[in-house]
Amino acid sequence: MFRVLITRELLGTPGFYSSLPRITEKVMFPFSNSAMTNVMLPRVVMCIVRERLTSKIYRLDKSLGEKPIDNVGTLQLFILVIVVYSCRVIVVTGAAGYIGSHVCKELLDIGHSVIAIDNLSTGKHQFLDQRALFYKGNIQNRDFLISTLSKFERGSIKGVIHLAGLKFASESVKNPLSYYETNSSGTQMILSVMQDFDIQNVVFSSSCSVYGDVFAQKPVSESENLKPISPYGKSKLFAESFIQDAVNSLGFRAISLRYFNVAGGTPGVSCDLSRFNIFPNLFRAATDELQFDVYGNQYETQDGTCVRDYVDVRLLANAHIFCLESLLTGRDLDLVYNLGSGVGNSVYEIIRVVSEVTGIEIKAKLKAPRLGDPSQILADVTKAKRDLAWNHSISLEEIVESGWNSWKYFRDRIV
Numbered sequence: 001m002f003r004v005l006i007t008r009e010l011l012g013t014p015g016f017y018s019s020l021p022r023i024t025e026k027v028m029f030p031f032s033n034s035a036m037t038n039v040m041l042p043r044v045v046m047c048i049v050r051e052r053l054t055s056k057i058y059r060l061d062k063s064l065g066e067k068p069i070d071n072v073g074t075l076q077l078f079i080l081v082i083v084v085y086s087c088r089v090i091v092v093t094g095a096a097g098y099i100g101s102h103v104c105k106e107l108l109d110i111g112h113s114v115i116a117i118d119n120l121s122t123g124k125h126q127f128l129d130q131r132a133l134f135y136k137g138n139i140q141n142r143d144f145l146i147s148t149l150s151k152f153e154r155g156s157i158k159g160v161i162h163l164a165g166l167k168f169a170s171e172s173v174k175n176p177l178s179y180y181e182t183n184s185s186g187t188q189m190i191l192s193v194m195q196d197f198d199i200q201n202v203v204f205s206s207s208c209s210v211y212g213d214v215f216a217q218k219p220v221s222e223s224e225n226l227k228p229i230s231p232y233g234k235s236k237l238f239a240e241s242f243i244q245d246a247v248n249s250l251g252f253r254a255i256s257l258r259y260f261n262v263a264g265g266t267p268g269v270s271c272d273l274s275r276f277n278i279f280p281n282l283f284r285a286a287t288d289e290l291q292f293d294v295y296g297n298q299y300e301t302q303d304g305t306c307v308r309d310y311v312d313v314r315l316l317a318n319a320h321i322f323c324l325e326s327l328l329t330g331r332d333l334d335l336v337y338n339l340g341s342g343v344g345n346s347v348y349e350i351i352r353v354v355s356e357v358t359g360i361e362i363k364a365k366l367k368a369p370r371l372g373d374p375s376q377i378l379a380d381v382t383k384a385k386r387d388l389a390w391n392h393s394i395s396l397e398e399i400v401e402s403g404w405n406s407w408k409y410f411r412d413r414i415v
């Protein structure tokens, strides 16, 4: 066993972490075998260097770089006094997905260690961050989860960001049971294994589909009645309820984030490849000279086409880190938050911006409206602004540009 003393006093310029409580704690280095330690230690030191901390630590990093470490005994010579209040071991499920890959990047960039879990059913190997420790498997498989988490020192894993799931309302109508199995039973399994391992902090990917068909008149706040209409929405609501019960009865600390329509991307991280989402279909139409179907233009909106709330994937990923840090530091937050832009954009507006950004004229074809498509879906984000420092200060043009760049980056590598 190797011990790392974490002293906040050694932080030269705490920067991002300056708001954290002053604390000195002794923790186990998360990995008991030397191979793991060798993998993780340089990362820990690199994260410290990246945060521009003390030169003392920097020299330590240099000597580590020159001397390969091959066993714990050698490590002990260094008597590591490392400033890693920021370094936690976090489990991310759905880590190879569109949003999960952005969450992993954010966590790793600020020095956390990530245990990335994904069965690659819709996720891509190319979206996995090389710095994460990847375990391929199903979140419904208890044995897989237990054997994965058992590789790490008990108590070292501080939280779970649970994104693994299925996400298409229309698909869920055709195949409801797989949605309940993955989204509801899968979440129950994650909570149960968390309980076994004494991990109590969880941030969960929920969806605005838990609200059902209440959007037509106004932006929807978290206090709205929850009447999901699709099995997808119901499966997320069940999952939220399981989490709420774990908070009420088992001492869990949790936040469920109800995303609206996630858009944008990052070249080298991931892009949205979904068959049912507007942006990938528009980018496909642009690159493959296909026509783009517009379902109805007689809605009661500014130009007659449906209006949706598009939230930037990078800001969304950031909000997960904020929530996780809040749970870890005991900040008092609510159980659920909407995450949207708070602004609505129509289909025609999106087509115009995609044409401008790509420089390719999109050929739109009008089709009959789809059953059950609300005219407007808009988030009330008052609570997220108040509690999560949520500020969706990014334009639709910027979102489209990042989505287009990441689409082009991954198109030849994956599609």
Ligand SMILES: NC(=O)c1ccc[n+]([C@@H]2O[C@H](COP(=O)([O-])OP(=O)(O)OC[C@H]3O[C@@H](n4cnc5c(N)ncnc54)[C@H](O)[C@@H]3O)[C@@H](O)[C@H]2O)c1
Pocket: 093, 094, 095, 096, 097, 098, 099, 100, 117, 118, 119, 120, 121, 122, 123, 124, 137, 138, 139, 140, 163, 164, 165, 166, 167, 182, 186, 205, 206, 207, 208, 258, 259, 260, 261, 262, 263
């Ligand atoms: N993209 C959106 O607009 C949006 C909106 C609301 C909510 N969400 C939710 O956010 C989460 C992430 O969405 P995304 O857009 O990144 O989708 P995604 O399909 O890209 O990512 C989901 C990931 O979960 C993995 N996965 C699925 N089932 C699994 C299982 N049983 N075990 C292990 N891994 C499994 C997939 O392989 C994939 O990598 C989902 O839970 C989704 O419901 C997404």
